[in-house]
Each structure stands twice: as C-alpha cells, then as structure tokens.
Amino acid sequence: MPGGNLPKFGVSALKYAVLAIFAVLLAFPFYWMLIATFKQNIDLYNTDNNPFIFNLPPTLDHLKLLFLETRYVRWLGNTALVGVIVVFITLALSLPAAYALARLTGQWGQRMGIGIFLTYLIPPTLLFIPLSRIVAVLGLQDTIWSLVLVYPSFTIPFSVWLLMGFFKSIPRELEDAAMVDGLTRFGAFFRLVVPISTSGILTVVIFTFTLVTQEFVYALTFISPESQQMVGVGIPIFLVRGDVYFWGSLMAACLITSLPIALLYNIFLDRFIAGFTVGAIK
Amino acid sequence: MAVDDRKVGVFMFLPAVAYIVLLIGAPLVLAVLYAFSDARIGSVGFHFVGLENFRSILQSPSFRAALRNSVVFTVSSQIIVIVASSILSIVLEAPFRGRKFVRFLILLPWVAPISLGAIGWKWILDSIYSVITWVLVWAHIFKPYSAPMWLGEPGLAMASVVLVHSWRLIPFSTVILLAGRTSIPKEVPEAASIDGAGFWRTEFLINVPMMAPIISVAVLFGTIFTFTDMIVVYILTAGGPFDSTQVLPSLAFATGIQGSDLAAGAAISLFLVPVLIVIAYFMLRVAYRAEVA
Amino acid sequence: MAVVEIRNLTKVFKAGTPGAVNNINLETKEGEFLVLLGPSGSGKTTLLRMIAGLETPTSGEIRIGGGVVNNLTPRERGIAMVFQSYALYPHLSVRENIVFPLKAQKVPKAQHQQKVDWAAGLLGIEKLLDRKPRQLSGGERQRVALARAIVREPRVFLLDEPLSNLDAKLRASAREELEQFHSRIRTTTIYVTHDQVEAMAMGDRIVVLHQGEVRQIGSPKEVYDDPADTFVATFLGAPPMNLLEFSDVIVGFRPESFLPIDLLGASGTAKFRYKVNYVEYLGAERLLYGAIEGGRFESKEIVSRLSWTMTATYDPGSVHEFAVTESDLRFFDRHSQKRTHPRPFPWQ
Numbered sequence: 001m002p003g004g005n006l007p008k009f010g011v012s013a014l015k016y017a018v019l020a021i022f023a024v025l026l027a028f029p030f031y032w033m034l035i036a037t038f039k040q041n042i043d044l045y046n047t048d049n050n051p052f053i054f055n056l057p058p059t060l061d062h063l064k065l066l067f068l069e070t071r072y073v074r075w076l077g078n079t080a081l082v083g084v085i086v087v088f089i090t091l092a093l094s095l096p097a098a099y100a101l102a103r104l105t106g107q108w109g110q111r112m113g114i115g116i117f118l119t120y121l122i123p124p125t126l127l128f129i130p131l132s133r134i135v136a137v138l139g140l141q142d143t144i145w146s147l148v149l150v151y152p153s154f155t156i157p158f159s160v161w162l163l164m165g166f167f168k169s170i171p172r173e174l175e176d177a178a179m180v181d182g183l184t185r186f187g188a189f190f191r192l193v194v195p196i197s198t199s200g201i202l203t204v205v206i207f208t209f210t211l212v213t214q215e216f217v218y219a220l221t222f223i224s225p226e227s228q229q230m231v232g233v234g235i236p237i238f239l240v241r242g243d244v245y246f247w248g249s250l251m252a253a254c255l256i257t258s259l260p261i262a263l264l265y266n267i268f269l270d271r272f273i274a275g276f277t278v279g280a281i282k
Numbered sequence: 283m284a285v286d287d288r289k290v291g292v293f294m295f296l297p298a299v300a301y302i303v304l305l306i307g308a309p310l311v312l313a314v315l316y317a318f319s320d321a322r323i324g325s326v327g328f329h330f331v332g333l334e335n336f337r338s339i340l341q342s343p344s345f346r347a348a349l350r351n352s353v354v355f356t357v358s359s360q361i362i363v364i365v366a367s368s369i370l371s372i373v374l375e376a377p378f379r380g381r382k383f384v385r386f387l388i389l390l391p392w393v394a395p396i397s398l399g400a401i402g403w404k405w406i407l408d409s410i411y412s413v414i415t416w417v418l419v420w421a422h423i424f425k426p427y428s429a430p431m432w433l434g435e436p437g438l439a440m441a442s443v444v445l446v447h448s449w450r451l452i453p454f455s456t457v458i459l460l461a462g463r464t465s466i467p468k469e470v471p472e473a474a475s476i477d478g479a480g481f482w483r484t485e486f487l488i489n490v491p492m493m494a495p496i497i498s499v500a501v502l503f504g505t506i507f508t509f510t511d512m513i514v515v516y517i518l519t520a521g522g523p524f525d526s527t528q529v530l531p532s533l534a535f536a537t538g539i540q541g542s543d544l545a546a547g548a549a550i551s552l553f554l555v556p557v558l559i560v561i562a563y564f565m566l567r568v569a570y571r572a573e574v575a
Numbered sequence: 576m577a578v579v580e581i582r583n584l585t586k587v588f589k590a591g592t593p594g595a596v597n598n599i600n601l602e603t604k605e606g607e608f609l610v611l612l613g614p615s616g617s618g619k620t621t622l623l624r625m626i627a628g629l630e631t632p633t634s635g636e637i638r639i640g641g642g643v644v645n646n647l648t649p650r651e652r653g654i655a656m657v658f659q660s661y662a663l664y665p666h667l668s669v670r671e672n673i674v675f676p677l678k679a680q681k682v683p684k685a686q687h688q689q690k691v692d693w694a695a696g697l698l699g700i701e702k703l704l705d706r707k708p709r710q711l712s713g714g715e716r717q718r719v720a721l722a723r724a725i726v727r728e729p730r731v732f733l734l735d736e737p738l739s740n741l742d743a744k745l746r747a748s749a750r751e752e753l754e755q756f757h758s759r760i761r762t763t764t765i766y767v768t769h770d771q772v773e774a775m776a777m778g779d780r781i782v783v784l785h786q787g788e789v790r791q792i793g794s795p796k797e798v799y800d801d802p803a804d805t806f807v808a809t810f811l812g813a814p815p816m817n818l819l820e821f822s823d824v825i826v827g828f829r830p831e832s833f834l835p836i837d838l839l840g841a842s843g844t845a846k847f848r849y850k851v852n853y854v855e856y857l858g859a860e861r862l863l864y865g866a867i868e869g870g871r872f873e874s875k876e877i878v879s880r881l882s883w884t885m886t887a888t889y890d891p892g893s894v895h896e897f898a899v900t901e902s903d904l905r906f907f908d909r910h911s912q913k914r915t916h917p918r919p920f921p922w923q
Contacts, residue, residue, distance in 0.1 A: 015373050019384060022370055026452065027387040029402040030394070032413065036405065044411075047426070051413045097298035104291030112295070114569055118562050119306050123510035125531035126554050129538045129547045130312035131305075133321075153305035156298050185290045214395040216513045221539055236401045236517050247405055254402055258394035265393040266386050269457065469662035472629055477723070478650040478679035487675075491666040 030258070036251035037062055044248060062248030070246075071226055072253055075234035078144050082230065083212040085148050090155045090208045091201065097156075098163030099189050103172070113164050120157040124217040132221050146222040147230070151215065155208045162207070166200035167193065206268050210261050231257055316548035323542040335549040345550065347525045348533040351440070355529060356508045359447040363504055364497075366448070367455035372485070374456070375463050392453035400517040403446050407432035407518070436526035439519050443527050446518060447508050454507075455500045462496030463489065498568045502561050509557055530554060578763040579603040579626060579731055584635030586621055586787075594633070595621045597787040603731075604780070606761045608754075612774040613784035614810070619767045620735060622784070626765065627656050627733050640730055650679070655724035656733040659740060661716045663708040669719050670695075670704040676727045694726040697759065713741045714749050721756060732764040738773065750776065771811050775799065783807045805912045808905060814862065814878045816905070821921050825907040830862070830880035832903040835887065836896040844898040845920040849877065851889045859883050868894060 035051070036044060038058035049055040066072050101109040101116075131150060132141075140146035170193060178188040194201070219230040226238050235253045239246050317335055321328035339345045370388065374381070391399055406413055415429040424430075433439050466489060474484045490497070512531035515521060521528035521536060528536075530553055538547015581601040587594040596618040603609050611619040624630040626637055628649035637644050644652050655676075664672050673691050682690070695701045698718040708716060717737055724732060737753070738746050754777055757764055768774055774781050775795040783790045783798060783806070791803035802808035802816075808827050809815040816827045836846060848868040855862040863879040866872065879897065881889075889895065901920065908915045 018369060018373050022366070022373075022452075023384055023387045026449065027390050029399065029406060029449075030390050032406060033402055047411060047416065051416050093298040093301055096294035100291040100294035104287050104294070109291070112299075114566065116298070116302065118565070119302055121506055121558060121562060121565075122306055122310065123506070123531070123554065123558075125510050125512050125534060126313060126551045126558075127306065127309040129534065129544055129551060130309040130316060132323075132539065133312070133544065134309065150305060152301060156301060160298060185287055186294070189294075210393070216395070216397045217535075220516075221535075232395045232397045236397050245405075247411075250401060251405065254394070254398040258390070258398055261395070262386065262390055262393040266382075266389060269385075269389070467660060467662065469658040469660055470664065472649075473656065473658060473662035474664075474675070474679070475629075476627060476649040476654065476656045477676035477727075479675070480650070480679075483679055488664060492664075494666075 030255065033251040033255040033258075036248055037255055039248065041248060062246075062252045065246065066249040066252050066256075070239060070249065071229075071234060072231070072239075072249075074227055075229055075231040076257075078228065079213055079231045082144050082147050082151065083209045086151045086155060086212050087205050087208045089148070089152045090159050091204060093152065094156050094159035094163055094204065095194065095201070096189070098160045099167055099193060101160065102164045102167035103175070104185070113161065116157045117161045120154060120161070124154070124215075128217050128221045131218070135222050140222070142223055142225055142228060144223070144228055144230075147212075147215075147218060150218050150222070151212055155211050158211070159204045159208060162204055163197075163200055166197060166203075170196070203268050206264050210265060213257070213261060313548045313552060316545050317552050319545050321544040321548075323539075323544055328545070331545070335545050339546060339549055344525050344528060344533060348521075348528040348530050348550070349553065351527060352509055352529040352531075355440070355444050355447060356505055358444045359451065359508050360501060360504055362444070362448040363451045363455050364501065366452045367459050367500070370452070370456040371459035371463055374460055388456065389453045391450045392457075396450060396511070396513045397517055399450060400446060400514050403442070403449075404433070404518055407442050409434050433519050434523055436523055439523060439527045443514055443518060446514050447511070450514075451504050451507060455504055458496060458500040458503075459493065462493040465496075466492050495568050495571060498564065502565055502568075506558070506561055510554055578605055578640060579765065580636075580638040581622075581626070582636040582638070584622070584625065584637065585633050586618075586625060586630060587633045594618075594787050596625070596632075598635070599787075599789055601782060601789065601792070603763050603765065606763055607779040608757050608764045608766060608777055610774040610778035610781045611765060611767045611784060612769070612771060612778075612781050612810075614769055616786070617769075617784040618787035619769075619784050621787075623656075623733050623735055623765060623767050626731070627654055628652050653730040654733055655727060655729035655731075656735065657717075657720045657724050657737050659736045661708075661720040661737070661740075663716060663719055663723075665708050668705055668707055669700065669711070669722075672708070672719060673704075673723050673726050676723060680727065690726050694722040697725060698722045698756070713745055714752070717741075717749055718752070721753075725760065725762075729762065732760075732762050734764065734766045736768055738768070738770075753777065771813070775811065783810065785810075801914070802905065803914050805907050808907070814880070817877045818907075819867075819872055819875070820909065823909050824915070824918070824921060825909055825912070826920065827905040827907065828899040828903055830878040831882075832899050833877065833879040833897055834881070834899075835885070836898040838885065839898045839900055841898075843901050845901060845904060846896065846898045848894055849879070849897040850894045851891055852876075853891050854889055861885075861889075863889055 035054070038060070039054060040056045040059045040061070043049055043054070043056040046055075097116075101113045103109075135141055135146040135150070138146075138149075140149060174196075175185075175188040175192060178192045179185065183191065213230075214232060215230070216232050219233040220237070223229050223233070226234065229238065231253075235250065235257070239250045239253065316328070318330055318332060319328040320331050320334075374385070374388075405411070409431040412429070412432060414432065415424070418424045418429060419426050430438055432442050470492070471484050471488060474488045479488065510531055512529065512535050515527050515529050515532040516535065519527045521532050530550060534547045534551035537550060538544050541547070579602070581599055584596055584599045584601075585594050586596040599618075599622065611622060613619045621630060625632050626639075628644070628647060628651075632645065639652055639654065649656075664675065667675065670691060673694055674687055677687050677690060691704075692701070695704060698721055700715065700718050700722060703711065703715060703719070708719070711719065720737070734753075738749055741749055750773060757777075766777065778795055780792060780794055781798050782792045785806050791798050791807045793801070798807055799811050802811065805818060805825060805827070809818065812829060814830050816829050817833060819826045833847075833849075836844070849863075849865050850868050851863050851865040853864050855864070860883060861881045863881065864876055865879070866875060867877055901917075904917065904920065906915050906917055907913060
C-alpha cells in the first residue's frame with residue numbers, strides 16, 4: 001500500500017485517535033448547547049455540579065421561554081421571508097447571467113466571471129457604512145426590506161460562479177440541437193437548459209438560503225427594532241435582559257437554528273466545494 | 283459566435299452586473315468619499331476634509347491596536363487552521379465506516395451561523411460558568427474561583443478570539459483540502475510508493491506540491507474570512523478588555539455606527555482594502571496558473 | 576531461474592462475489608516479455624497490482640527472485656512500474672522525475688548524475704531533461720516513465736497498458752520503441768493489455784486471462800495456432816475464428832484458412848457451399864462475410880480472409896465452393912469449451 005512503511009495497526013489506531021480528538025473539539029460546543037438547552041437553571045448555574053451530565057432531571061423550561069416569551073419565532077419568520085424573496089431575486093438574476101457567461105461571451109466571459117467572483121471578496125464590513133446611509137435615504141431603515149435589497153449583492157456573485165461551472169458541464173450540442181429545431185438562443189436557455197439544471201438550481205437555492213441565515217453585519221446595522229430582526233442577530237443581541245443572558249434559551253435557540261442548516265449543507269457539500277475551487281482543481 | 287448571440291448574452295447578464303455595480307460598486311465609491319469627508323449619522327451634507335480622518339485615526343491608539351490585532355489574529359488562526367486541516371484531510375481521505383457522520387460533526391462549526399457559534403463559545407468561556415474552568419478545577423490545576431477569566435484578561439481574550447476563528451475555519455479548510463487531495467490521480471502516489479517514497483516523502487514532495495493551488499485557495503479565503511470578520515469579536519468581547527481584542531472591522535462598526543462618525547468608520551474600514559487587493563492578486567494568479575496548466 | 580512466481584493467487588474484493596483473480600499459477604522466465612492478455616474484468620490489472628504490492632492478495636503466494644514478497648511494500652520488492660497514465664510527477668522536471676526514485680532509495684548523491692544520464696541516454700531523452708511533463712508529447716512521456724523505471728535497475732518491469740492512452744498513429748511507433756527497449760535491457764517484463772495485436776507483436780509468451788482465470792499460457796504461435804479453448808480461439812485473431820456448433824463438438828477454422836476450393840484442392844479438405852453476403856476491401860486483403868448454404872448454419876456469419884493475390888471476384892449474393900484443409904480444423908468439446916483431439920468432420 002502506498003506510503004506503507006509505518007506499521008499497519010499503529011497507523012489505524014493513530015488515525016482514529018486524531019479523528020476522535022478533532023471531532024470532539026469541533027463538535028463539542030454543540031453538544032454543550034444540547035445539554036444546556038435541557039438543564040434546569042439551578043443545575044446550569046451551579047459551578048459545583050458536573051456540567052457534562054444532568055444532575056437534576058432535564059427540563060423544557062428554556063424551550064418554552066424561547067418559543068413563548070421571546071421573539072424567536074418572529075425572527076425565524078422574518079429570516080424565512082427574507083430568505084425566500086432573496087432566493088427568487090438571486091435566481092432570476094444569476095441564472096441568465098451565468099448562462100451568458102458560460103456560453104455566449106467567450107474569453108471575455110471567462111474574465112467577467114472571475115471579476116464577478118472577485119466582488120464576492122468585498123466584505124460587508126467594508127460596505128456597511130455607506131450602505132447604511134443608502135438604506136436610510138431610501139426609507140428602508142429598520143425594515144426587512146433593506147436586507148432584501150442588499151443581500152443579493154453577495155448571493156448573486158457566488159451563485160453566478162456556481163452556476164457557470166454547472167452550465168459548462170452541460171454539453172453544448174443540446175442547445176445547438178434545440179436551436180436547429182427552431183428555438184432562439186434565449187428560448188433554448190429557458191426551455192431546455194433551465195429545466196435540466198434542477199440540481200444546480202437547487203444548490204443555489206440552498207446556499208443562498210444559508211448565506212441569508214448566516215448574515216450578521218447588515219442585519220445588525222440596518223435594523224434596530226427587535227420585532228424586525230433576523231434570527232442570527234436576534235439571538236445574541238436580544239436574548240438578554242439588562243446584563244443577564246438567558247443562557248438556557250440562548251443555547252436552545254443556537255442549536256435549533258444551526259441544525260437544519262447543518263443538515264442541508266451536508267447534503268450539498270460537494271457542489272459547494274466546486275463553487276470555491278472551480279479553476280484551482282482541473 | 284453569432285453577433286446576435288453576443289447581444290442576447292449581454293442582455294442576459296446585464297441585470298446581475300447592474301445589481302452588483304449598484305450595490306457593491308457604488309457603496310465602495312461612497313466609502314472612499316466618506317473617508318475623506320466629515321459625514322456623520324444624521325448630518326445632511328458633508329464636506330471634503332482631505333486626509334484629516336486618516337491622520338487622526340492613525341494617531342489613535344485604538345486604531346493601532348486594531349490594526350495590529352487584525353494582522354496577528356489572522357496570521358495566527360491561519361497557521362492553526364492549515365496545520366489542523368492538513369492533518370484532518372490526510373486522516374479523512376480513506377473511506378471508513380461512519381465517515382459521513384464524522385464529516386457532519388466536523389463541519390458543524392462552519393455551517394452554523396457565526397454569531398451562534400460565537401455565542402456558544404461565549405458561554406463556554408464565561409468567567410464563572412465556563413466548562414473549561416470546571417474541568418481544570420476538577421483536575422486540580424486551579425483552585426475554585428481562581429481560574430483565569432478567559433475573556434476578561436487581554437492575553438487570554440486574544441487567544442480566545444484566535445481559537446474561535448480557527449474553530450470556525452478548520453472545517454472549511456479541511457473540506458477544500460480534501461477535495462484537492464482526492465483530485466490527485468491515484469496513480470501518482472502509487473508511482474511514488476513504487477519508486478521507494480515513504481509516507482512523509484510522498485506527502486511533502488508529491489502531494490503537497492500537487493495540491494498547491496488548492497492550498498492557496500483555502501488560505502486565501504480563510505484569510506479574508508478572518509481579516510474582515512467583526513462578528514466573533516463583537517459577540518465574544520466587544521473589542522475589550524481595553525481594546526486588546528479590537529480589530530479593524532469591529533472598530534469600524536463601533537466608530538461608524540455606534541459612534542455615529544461615518545467618516546472615521548469608513549476610513550478605518552478602508553484599511554481592509556490593501557489586504558483585499560493583495561489577496562485578489564494571488565487568487566487571479568492561481569486561476570491563471572490553473573488555466574495554463 | 577524464474578524471476579516472478581505466482582502460486583495459487585486469489586483476490587476477492589467483496590466477500591460472496593466471484594473473485595477478480597482466481598487461483599492463478601504463473602512463472603516468468605528470466606528476461607522474457609510476458610504479456611497478460613484479456614478483456615476488461617479479466618483480472619489482469621489486479622494481478623499486476625498484486626505483484627507490485629498495490630493490492631493485497633486474499634490468498635496465495637507471490638515470489639520475486641525466489642523470496643516471498645507478500646508482506647513487502649512496493650518499494651521493498653525491487654520492481655518498477657509504468658502506469659497507463661504514466662503518472663509522471665507534474666511539478667517536477669524530467670530530470671527530477673528520474674532522480675526521484677534514487678533519492679527515495681537513498682542512493683548516494685554522487686551516483687545520481689551518472690545514473691540519470693545513463694537512463695536518459697538509453698531512451699533518447701537527453702534533450703528533454705529540463706522540461707516539465709505537461710510540455711511533453713505522449714510518446715515522450717512514455718520514454719520518461721520508462722527512464723524513471725529503469726534508473727533503479729529493477730528486477731522486474733511491470734507495465735499497465737501504457738499504450739492505451741496514445742492515439743492510434745502514435746501507438747505503433749511507441750510499441751516499436753518498447754520492443755527495442757526491452758531487447759536492449761532484457762529485464763523480465765510483465766505487460767498488461769487488452770489488445771491482442773499488441774500481445775502477439777510484443778510478447779515472448781502470452782497469458783490469456785478470462786474472468787480471473789488463466790485460460791492458456793504460450794508463445795504467440797501456440798495461443799494462435801493451438802488455442803486451449805474457444806475463448807482463446809476467438810479472442811486472438813481478428814476477425815475471430817469461425818465456430819460451428821454441433822451436438823457434442825464445436826469445429827473452428829480461422830478466416831485465413833477458409834478459402835476457395837481451387838486454392839486448396841479437393842482431397843484432405845472439408846468442403847462448403849459458401850454464399851457471400853458482403854465484401855470489405857482492405858487493400859492488402861479482402862474480407863468476405865457470408866454463410867454456409869444448405870444446412871443449419873445458414874444464419875451463422877462465416878468470415879473468409881483473402882489475400883490480395885487472390886484476384887477472383889466475389890459478388891454479394893453469389894455462391895462458391897470453399898474449403899478448409901483438415902489439419903487447419905480445430906475441435907472443441909461442446910460442453911467444456913475446451914480443445915479436444917481432431918476427429919473426422921461431422922458434416923457430410
């Protein structure tokens with residue numbers, strides 16, 4: 001076996017040990033969130049108790065508080081709404097753009113594609129100050145519509161890049177055949193390429209949605225009222241009263257919000273990597 | 283390519299380009315303008331003040347600390363990330379039972395929203411209730427109530443920020459390196475093995491050079507994600523204690539939004555640009571090399 | 576002394592499924608060019624990789640130079656391998672590629688230069704030493720792969736279909752280079768291919784493999800003229816041997832043996848009425864595709880190969896008297912598919 005000058009058994013054991021250590025270190029905070037979600041406050045806030053186990057029976061109090069007495073559900077709703085609309089805007093703009101760049105503009109198109117991708121590297125922490133002004137001037141301050149307007153600015157570049165790679169893998173002959181059969185170029189795109197690209201489109205939908213849920217800077221900057229906030233900002237900022245954090249509910253919120261995103265991500269991971277590395281891997 | 287096609291093509295990507303120009307290009311220009319002005323939140327017009335903003339922030343100790351911290355945090359976390367993800371990508375390469383589940387666990391820090399991961403760590407590093415403290419006390423390394431304040435002492439707070447950044451980026455980097463590793467044609471390491479190369483020689487003289495473009499991508503993205511991030515600092519320490527964990531983006535936020543001084547905030551955030559340009563340059567080089575090869 | 580010996584070698588990838596390699600026994604002769612020939616899935620590459628140490632056998636023994644090597648890593652076996660894709664190190668120059676095994680085996684640095692020059696000279700690539708693999712043509716890459724393999728002076732060369740990635744034009748000249756290379760070096764070589772023309776042209780002996788088993792080992796002439804079973808008979812030679820199935824025997828004859836009766840004479844031949852369906856003109860020869868009239872073989876396609884010197888016309892639809900010399904007939908047992916002794920032709 002390649003690289004085999006280490007004793008076989010020792011290597012396996014070492015491998016599993018390393019994996020275990022990393023898996024624990026990386027996933028530990030989530031285990032922690034899980035425990036804290038169900039631990040009674042008396043147990044949670046008692047430094048004499050072993051924090052890794054339930055010293056008192058688990059409780060649903062934190063969950064009740066989270067869902068019934070905070071705006072968590074409202075934040076989830078806001079985020080979902082913004083997510084859905086931004087997904088539509090993103091698809092509407094990136095699909096044709098990606099197609100045009102993949103098919104229609106040759107060398108130039110490749111360069112523009114890289115250009116678009118590079119804009120993805122311009123961070124929110126550079127643009128948020130002027131954007132806050134623009135948002136205020138447009139009267140969108142403190143509403144979710146400010147985010148609906150601004151979020152596509154970073155979901156579109158990434159989606160265009162992802163879809164470009166995807167379209168390039170569809171053989172050109174398909175569209176050529178369609179055009180010989182009488183469709184215009186745009187017709188071929190709309191009626192042929194889009195329907196067979198469902199997997200690419202699905203990937204864009206998932207990643208756009210996750211990008212929206214993970215965003216923090218713009219939401220924090222543009223929106224102040226608690227009821228209009230997104231879930232990523234609401235949880236760390238508003239689950240406090242004065243100086244006191246509701247750790248149990250906080251951890252519950254973190255866990256409940258993170259897990260679905262984690263599951264979705266895992267399913268589409270390979271596409272995601274392609275989006276980052278197309279070009280670097282041949 | 284038919285001329286007609288070209289027209290349709292332009293028509294098809296214009297909306298996306300327009301959106302980007304309007305919502306990225308325009309604010310970028312505005313940021314530069316603000317940096318040279320005296321704009322404040324609530325002020326109506328603004329006047330050109332030349333390099334005044336830059337002069338004053340360059341003299342400010344907060345700014346100097348933030349600049350230094352930005353660099354230190356980014357470099358330290360990148361080193362940790364590269365070492366850890368290299369090891370992980372070697373270990374994860376060969377299939378084994380439960381690999382999908384392990385991958386799921388390992389990915390968690392990256393897929394969870396940054397703010398939520400950060401707040402989780404805030405609880406773990408809490409000065410009183412920290413589980414780390416509990417374990418250390420239990421192991422008799424510290425006496426109860428005498429454990430260090432992980433987020434309260436400058437040195438430890440800085441280490442904590444670097445830790446959280448590394449924790450978040452290791453999965454991302456691992457996944458990219460793994461992709462790079464699997465793209466090496468199987469026959470090349472086999473040839474090396476037949477030629478007599480052992481594990482280390484194959485790894486450093488064959489695999490790593492062949493993965494160089496991918497490693498670059500992982501490092502470049504990791505650097506950007508760390509350097510331009512304000513969330514970890516904002517949530518963990520809000521820049522404290524005493525500016526020891528302040529970084530450029532969080533300082534820009536504190537100054538521009540919380541402090542209402544748009545101009546100074548913009549000026550601070552512009553200091554991100556040189557680093558971004560350098561990174562963009564290297565990314566283009568990687569892309570160019572890949573096309574030529 | 577046999578250099579490579581395989582004893583009862585078996586490889587099963589998934590328990591319960593048929594093995595990729597089943598109980599193979601094999602011995603190479605010193606300095607020979609041994610070809611492992613078979614269709615895809617025949618186990619030839621798996622066998623080669625087990626000899627190299629890249630796959631672990633499920634059971635059985637592999638010996639190189641007399642010693643059992645089952646537990647040795649590839650680097651310890653004294654072998655060299657050329658892969659289908661050549662597997663050159665893309666980031667190293669040609670020179671660095673060739674030096675790599677010397678460094679890995681801790682050969683003293685003083686000897687590097689001389690060995691590289693020797694290997695490069697042997698393959699005529701001295702001018703390419705400073706280039707990178709991506710700047711080389713397919714044939715040049717093969718030469719570099721060979722140089723890298725030979726520089727360690729291994730006991731055995733293993734080649735895994737090195738010509739299949741080359742385009743047709745290049746293949747012939749690359750094949751010739753390989754043959755010349757072997758005659759210069761005379762290291763025992765095991766060569767895997769699915770191309771029976773390559774096997775016949777290059778091999779000193781051919782091991783015909785099918786579904787993980789050895790069907791026949793022999794010189795090109797032996798496997799062609801005296802096939803051990805119907806698989807070998809039809810795998811070697813294109814177009815393949817014509818086979819006629821009777822109740823307990825299968826009779827075979829090669830297209831080049833199936834000729835107009837006026838060329839062979841009436842005595843000592845089996846005679847047929849042959850209806851030609853269509854003709855392929857290939858320059859140096861013609862191929863006739865047709866069927867035997869008046870019997871149960873009317874739907875079976877029989878091929879005849881006529882050299883260019885046979886100038887008679889054969890129009891599609893015409894019927895002619897064809898024959899096969901009896902000594903050119905091959906007989907196979909219908910049930911076991913294996914070769915049996917000659918007997919009188921069962922028909923007419």
